[in-house]
Amino acid sequence: MSLNTDKLTNNKVWLAPLAGITDKPYRTICKECGADVVVSEMISVDGLIYNTDHSLEYANFDDSQRPFGIQLFGSDPQIFKKAIKIALTKEPDFIDINMGCPVKKVVKRGAGSALMTTPDIAVRIVSEIKNVLSPLNIPLSVKFRSGWDMFSTNFLEFGTKMQTAGADIICLHPRTRSQMFAGKSKWDLITKLKNEVSIPVIGNGDITSIEDVRSMKKISGCDSVMIGRGIMGNPWLFTLIHEFLQNKKIIQVSTEEKLRIIKRHLELMINEKGEKKAVMEMRTHFSHYTKGLRGSARIRESINRAYDIDRIILLIENLFRSQ
């Protein structure tokens, strides 16, 4: 029998796992902006076993991030069985399995979206993990795509198998592996999946606005939505979506509020990783935060050469206030 997953799935907005982006400080930012559920970046089960301390760092979180899920990827059910016990030492609220990653390095090991071509192995992985999670009442979610390519869009059959094997929640990004990120995700496939299974379905793919949330929910009837690229450099979108989902009045986010969030992000990064590393890693985020702003290309060049925190903040403040 599946668990009550309401706190994860009842009209919630999820932060998608984004390797290299959704580290602990960014998850805190998203949570503070209004994300209901956050997930770690994908963590290799082999890494958890053979390089435990390093891999577990990706699973660090604090209580303010709850409900928090750890996402695992791999291809060997027995390795999963060992790794899950290590992941559980962090006491996450749920476990997610990545069966959608299209990246070559991952699929050539039979992991990520390659598992959609080996559903029997995918079923064994889910069953092994479920055996461990069941007595602890910890929910299990599985995230996948519409299939490997246009000739094998097996998401319906696959979703049903995941449900039967023990998944409590499924999340669909309706693109095939061979599409990678090309084209538009097909939200009507989420509708089909929702009609096929009885466990909650999280809809994912190409949400960048409240209007998109409204349409995806209307088209698909999905229980909750998950957003990835749409919040890169735009975490305050969660504030708007959260207000929308709670039927609250939507208040636009001011420039000063955006600056406050960016500075808070930098502060969290410095606390977590130290000044030098924070400045280097924040460059990717600054580039997202400033994307599309008038004169931002020149400012980004200056930010990428700067090491002094006060100077970086001044550059960003001046850019935002000059729009």
Ligand SMILES: Cc1cc2nc3c(=O)[nH]c(=O)nc-3n(C[C@H](O)[C@H](O)[C@H](O)COP(=O)(O)O)c2cc1C
């Ligand atoms: C930079 C980047 C990193 C990603 N890392 C992960 C990951 O670690 N695990 C995962 O399941 N999906 C990963 N994804 C896929 C996203 O979670 C999401 O399914 C996909 O981007 C579609 O949603 P979106 O259109 O809202 O971005 C990644 C996507 C991007 C762009």
